Amino acid sequence: MSPLLSVRNLRVSFPTRSGTFDAVRGVSFDLGRERLGVVGESGSGKSMTGRAILGLVRPPGRVTADRMELDGQPILNLPERQMRALRGARISMVMQDPKFSLNPVMTIGRQITEGYRLHTRTTPQAARDKALEMLRAVQIRDPERVFDAYPHEVSGGMGQRIMIAMMLAPDPEILIADEPTSALDVSVRNEVLRIMDKLVRDRGMGLIFISHDLNLVAEFCDRVLIMYAGRVVEELPAHDLKNARHPYTQGLLNSLPRLDHPVERLSVLQRQDSWRDEEIATPFPGGL
Amino acid sequence: MSQTDTASGGGQGLPPANTPPANTPPKAEAPSHRGARLRRRARSLGGLVLSLALTLLGLLLITFIIGRVMPIDPVLKVVGERATQAQYDAAYQAMGLDKPIWQQFLRYVSEVLRGDFGRSISTGHPVSEDLKRVFPATVELATLGTLIGVCVGVPLGVIAAARRGGWIDQIARVLALVGYSMPIFWLGLMGLLLFYGILGWIGGPGRQGIIYDGMVPTVTGMILIDSLIAGDWGAFRDAFSHIVLPASLLGYFSLAYISRMTRSFMLEQLSSEYVTTARVKGLSEARVVWGHAFRNILVPLITVIALSFGGLLEGSVLTEIVFSWPGIGQYITKALLAGDMNAVLGGTVLVGACFVGLNLISDLLYRVLDPRAS
Incomplete structure (x- = not known):
């Protein structure tokens, strides 16, 4: 079975005064109908990878790759018009903070129906029905009321569920979730994740879950990519995280407190320059 | 699950249904969102x-x-x-x-x-009568100028921000720079020289040609409107040919200001997350810019437009003098130089009241445009 999304040697670079800055430096992975976690600290290029896939890197940023295919079709640097037909309809994204990622002066209903109507060319009534159905699917109890509400009138957890409803309404095949719970209270975090997880699995979608939270990723994903300085340093099944071999991953794990293994002092992550460029045991050996 | 929903839905933002305002009787069914708002x-x-x-x-x-x-x-x-x-x-x-x-x-x-500002010493008329004569002239000029400034400046600013660094952005930048730095009396005189003196395309200084002076019955005091009411097309064309240059000049100056402000408001909005959301949905760039970002700059934009309009209502003295435009700027300046305090204070109260009125209108518009305002 060919993967849903296949990325080889993805690079994103930005020209700066002091030369070119490479935010992503040769990232490769395949995504099937699975949940793929991407973990790394801020600046490791994980968000930029997601945006590059959606073609959202604005000039003067430059995206190159040996291969970037959606269902076997190349999607790298497509003309804007074709890219727009993919965005929302086939690949979608949920962002970090619903306080900022929802338009404050537009009703929630309009924001949901807008994208759906664009891709399905359906009637306003059908779009409304679909929006209410989606709101119900993300377990919002009073969808009619929320439909006419503005984003500032709902809480953060609710806002993120609305965001999920909005992005899943046109039935995309891939959802990129970029730190979807980092801005939420811990109490609603798991609930939002469970709703997203269920919807993604019921629809047989591929999920790219970008996070800096190792435990969360281990719990909600099938496979994990560990990114450091714009590169993937390790890839392993989520349940195997404890057996990570790369010192960076081990360092990340050791800096987390553990209930079953309390220590006096958590160890501080010691970064090594060699991680930036050393040869990595990738699942795509012998070049890509 | 339901726990958070009640907490978030009922507590945080949605207006509580159990506290209706004192003057409306509580209804049997839960009040709708819109009603509460x-x-x-x-x-x-x-x-x-x-x-x-x-x-x-x-x-x-x-x-x-x-x-x-x-x-x-x-x-x-x-x-x-x-x-x-x-x-x-x-x-x-x-x-x-x-x-x-x-x-x-x-x-x-x-x-x-009661509308009594006393008698003007320099003109010998009651100040209110004077104001009734001079203010419409300024309102006419300021309104037309602001209209030009808004109709050109806003789209220019939006496009300049959407295509940052593009040729439209560069042109807008130069236009605004020239608008800021060029003295208006010089530009006015050069305009008169070129379009009136050499080309003869427009009417000269003053509000009307001598033939039409006093021909149109005064209703609003704004000759463009009065001549339309009277159905006198000749007078309208004449008044237009007189107002077009001073109004364009004022329009150009407010355009410079409005387009720069619009551009910076738009740049701020275009870098926000909800714009990325709109792009992720697959919306066209035009819909992202006009449908999402532009709607969010309306509130500050209205403030800018109201301020610029208010400034013009004060009467732009230089323009009025260059074009012999009998407006309030000239009136107040002359009164001030003559020590005619009744006229100065009357004019000041009128201009101040206009500012307050403009503020009220923009305040009301905020409430309509921004759901978070109330």
Whole structure:
């Protein structure tokens, strides 16, 4: 079975005064109908990878790759018009903070129906029905009321569920979730994740879950990519995280407190320059 | 699950359904979102009107104080230099200047509320009559100027921001720079020289050609509108040919300001997350820019437009002088130089009231445009 999304040697670079800055430096992975976690600290290029896939890197940023295919079709640097037909309809994204990622002066209903109507060319009534159905699917109890509400009138957890409803309404095949719970209270975090997880699995979608939270990723994903300085340093099944071999991953794990293994002092992550460029045991050996 | 939903839905932002305002009887069914929103708006409107009245009162207080501290003897201006002491005292009492200061203020307020600003010394007419004559001329010019500034400046600013660094952005930048730095009287004179003197495309200084002077019955005092009401196309064309150059100049200057402000507002919005959300949905760039980002700059944009319009309503003295435009700027300036305080203060109150009125209108617009405002 060919993967849903296949990325080889993805690079994103930005020209700066002091030369070119490479935010992503040769990232490769395949995504099937699975949940793929991407973990790394801020600046490791994980968000930029997601945006590059959606073609959202604005000039003067430059995206190159040996291969970037959606269902076997190349999607790298497509003309804007074709890219727009993919965005929302086939690949979608949920962002970090619903306080900022929802338009404050537009009703929630309009924001949901807008994208759906664009891709399905359906009637306003059908779009409304679909929006209410989606709101119900993300377990919002009073969808009619929320439909006419503005984003500032709902809480953060609710806002993120609305965001999920909005992005899943046109039935995309891939959802990129970029730190979807980092801005939420811990109490609603798991609930939002469970709703997203269920919807993604019921629809047989591929999920790219970008996070800096190792435990969360281990719990909600099938496979994990560990990114450091714009590169993937390790890839392993989520349940195997404890057996990570790369010192960076081990360092990340050791800096987390553990209930079953309390220590006096958590160890501080010691970064090594060699991680930036050393040869990595990738699942795509012998070049890509 | 349901726990958070109640907490988030009922507690945080949605208006609680169990506290209807005192003046409306509680309804049997839960009030709809829109209904609650409307009632909240109505209540805050009362506060707005109150603050407006206070602002106007403050304005009157300030003009009153200015009138009293000015080193110009108002009695002397009325009775003249050669009046006897008896005449002077009689006038002094007739003007109520022997009364306590708060009574003088009350008298001033009640006079102003009746539209009585006293008599202008330089023109010999009541100030209110003068203002009725000169203010429409300024309103006509300022409105047309602002219209031009908004209709060109806003789209220019939006496009400049959307295509940052593109050729439209560069042109807008140069246009604004020239607009900021070029003195208006020079540009006005050059415009008159070129379009009136050499090309003869437009009417000269003044509001009307001599043939049409006084031909159109005065209704609003704005000749463009009055001639339309009278159905006199010749007069309309003539008035238009006179107003087009000064209005374009004022429009150009407000365009410079409005386009720069629009551009910076838009740049701020275009870098926000909800714009990325809109792009992720697959919307076209035009819909992202106009449908999402632009709607979010309307509130600050209205402030900018109102301020720029208010500034023009004050009367742009230089433009009015270059184009012999009988507006309020010229009127107040002449009155000031002649020490005609009644005219100066009357004009100041009128301009101030216009500012307050503009503020009220923009405040009301905020409430319509921004759901978070009330």
